[in-house]
Amino acid sequence: MKIDETLLQKLEKLSSLQIEASKREDTIKEIGQIVDFVENLGELDLEHEEASFSTISGGTPFREDIPSTDPKIIKTILENAPKTAGGFFVVPKIIE
Numbered sequence: 001m002k003i004d005e006t007l008l009q010k011l012e013k014l015s016s017l018q019i020e021a022s023k024r025e026d027t028i029k030e031i032g033q034i035v036d037f038v039e040n041l042g043e044l045d046l047e048h049e050e051a052s053f054s055t056i057s058g059g060t061p062f063r064e065d066i067p068s069t070d071p072k073i074i075k076t077i078l079e080n081a082p083k084t085a086g087g088f089f090v091v092p093k094i095i096e
Contacts, residue, residue, distance in 0.1 A: 002038070003032040 008028055012018060019027050074087055083090035 001033050003028050003035060 005024070005028070008019065009033070011031075015027070016095065078084045078087065081089050
């Protein structure tokens with residue numbers, strides 16, 4: 001795929017970004033290199049590869065979910081909240 005000034009203008013509009021005039025040529029070159037790299041990935045033979053994989057054999061280990069009611073932890077967390085009431089965060093109402 002050829003990256004040119006017209007395509008760069010379209011990408012600017014879609015991304016709501018504006019590229020400085022002094023950096024336009026370098027940006028076109030860099031985007032072209034990225035597109036070329038991605039096109040190379042299409043040449044790989046992945047017919048016999050699984051669609052997904054995991055680095056952990058046997059899946060992710062689970063831990064028991066035990067709630068903590070340590071008052072020191074609750075106090076520390078609520079100290080960072082803008083508003084609290086009764087040991088809970090107070091947030092704006094969004095549903096009428």
